[in-house]
Amino acid sequence: MNDEKFSSENPHRYKKPISVMWECTIFCQMNCLHCKANAKKERSPMELSTEEAFQLIDQILEFRKPYPILRITGGDALAREDIFDIIKYAKDNDIEVTIAPSSTNNLNRINLEKLKKVGIDAIALSIDGHEAYLHDSFRGYKGSFEILTKAINIINDLGIPLRLMTTVTKINVNYLPEMFVFVNKLNAEGWYLYLLIPVGRASIKYELEPQEIEDVYNFVYDLINLNVMKVDIIAGGEPFRRVFIMRKLIEMGVLKENVIKFGDLYKYLKKKLLKLVSETNLKKKEIKRVRRKGFGKGIFVAHDGRVYPSSFLPIEIGNIRKARLLDIYNNSEILEKISNPKYLKGKCSLCEFNSICRGCRSRAYAITGDYLAEDPLCIYEPGTISKDINMREFLEKFGITFYTRIY
Numbered sequence: 001m002n003d004e005k006f007s008s009e010n011p012h013r014y015k016k017p018i019s020v021m022w023e024c025t026i027f028c029q030m031n032c033l034h035c036k037a038n039a040k041k042e043r044s045p046m047e048l049s050t051e052e053a054f055q056l057i058d059q060i061l062e063f064r065k066p067y068p069i070l071r072i073t074g075g076d077a078l079a080r081e082d083i084f085d086i087i088k089y090a091k092d093n094d095i096e097v098t099i100a101p102s103s104t105n106n107l108n109r110i111n112l113e114k115l116k117k118v119g120i121d122a123i124a125l126s127i128d129g130h131e132a133y134l135h136d137s138f139r140g141y142k143g144s145f146e147i148l149t150k151a152i153n154i155i156n157d158l159g160i161p162l163r164l165m166t167t168v169t170k171i172n173v174n175y176l177p178e179m180f181v182f183v184n185k186l187n188a189e190g191w192y193l194y195l196l197i198p199v200g201r202a203s204i205k206y207e208l209e210p211q212e213i214e215d216v217y218n219f220v221y222d223l224i225n226l227n228v229m230k231v232d233i234i235a236g237g238e239p240f241r242r243v244f245i246m247r248k249l250i251e252m253g254v255l256k257e258n259v260i261k262f263g264d265l266y267k268y269l270k271k272k273l274l275k276l277v278s279e280t281n282l283k284k285k286e287i288k289r290v291r292r293k294g295f296g297k298g299i300f301v302a303h304d305g306r307v308y309p310s311s312f313l314p315i316e317i318g319n320i321r322k323a324r325l326l327d328i329y330n331n332s333e334i335l336e337k338i339s340n341p342k343y344l345k346g347k348c349s350l351c352e353f354n355s356i357c358r359g360c361r362s363r364a365y366a367i368t369g370d371y372l373a374e375d376p377l378c379i380y381e382p383g384t385i386s387k388d389i390n391m392r393e394f395l396e397k398f399g400i401t402f403y404t405r406i407y
């Protein structure tokens with residue numbers, strides 16, 4: 001029942017999100033340059049209470065099995081003393097739960113053991129550099145790198161699945177090859193990249209240029225091709241789906257290599273990667289495929305109960321204090337528009353890849369103020385490949401949609 005598509009009018013829309021990201025607090029002692037939560041040094045009186053957090057979990061249960069994953073984020077999620085009870089309640093109800101705490105003194109053995117005890121499914125930590133000077137320069141919290149690496153050792157000791165996340169900015173982009181090797185050495189099951197989107201404290205001056213973004217997409221394609229661990233682009237990654245398919249078709253001889261514009265950054269990163277890989281014994285991790293069938297994109301519940309399409313797209317579509325999440329998700333006109341390529345504007349409306357890409361809606365909104373505007377940092381010119389392949393027909397023939405896992 002729940003696997004059925006939500007609307008016959010919009011075959012791209014599903015009844016439930018794959019995950020509910022909950023910002024359990026905006027309190028955080030760190031001062032990261034790129035904080036999208038605009039974290040504060042005090043707890044907000046608007047935060048969901050323990051009882052309301054339980055009610056949020058009850059609302060997730062209304063989506064019925066298989067439930068959306070609960071992704072707990074912050075602020076510093078471990079600053080909430082009730083967080084273990086909340087996780088236990090979700091786990092007792094068979095919901096998969098992950099947590100992304102800050103690398104503060106709360107990230108200690110006692111708290112990590114408590115997370116293990118209540119059955120956390122994975123811990124996701126942010127790492128912005130392979131060395132202390134690079135990581136700490138983002139974080140505004142002395143000793144953050146040391147706390148992070150110590151915690152990673154404990155997490156590995158406890159056998160909790162570890163995911164590492166990196167915000168890619170002008171400051172660290174040149175070090176992506178070193179960071180990939182470092183993340184692999186830290187025994188992470190996956191590396192998740194966030195291309196900086198100017199939301200909250202994240203300043204546009206740290207955002208990559210359009211060609212640099214294309215170069216990062218191409219570099220990530222090479223990392224995925226190494227096939228040693230999961231690598232994905234979580235924020236700003238929609239056009240990567242276009243790059244992935246183009247690179248595959250180039251490998252198959254269907255497209256010529258010159259349909260992709262490789263910039264200097266890509267050449268630099270690739271050269272460094274090849275050298276590092278030849279000198280390193282990379283660990284091979286099992287690459288798990290996340291279930292997808294019947295799920296739409298994730299959704300974000302802010303600390304005060306407001307619901308947004310994502311943590312990077314601060315357009316309120318409801319509030320769980322006033323309405324059920326299931327109703328908010330299924331009746332939102334904004335989600336409907338985001339999920340259907342026919343509403344896209346500019347070159348994204350014309351693009352032969354828009355049924356699988358749609359551009360980054362958060363980036364469009366952050367830069368232009370219009371969440372349906374063309375992705376302002378995608379360099380692709382629609383129609384570039386039309387003499388070689390009819391992409392719309394190709395995607396339709398193979399049933400590839402926005403929700404298809406293509407890598």
Ligand code: SF4
Pocket residue numbers: 028029030031032034035036037038039074075076102103
């Ligand atoms: S650790 Fe996270 S919540 Fe805290 S300031 Fe940094 S980005 Fe914001």
Ligand code: SF4
Pocket residue numbers: 238239242347348349351352353354357358359360374375378379380382
């Ligand atoms: S033009 Fe828009 S739809 Fe096409 S690849 Fe770029 S971002 Fe995606």
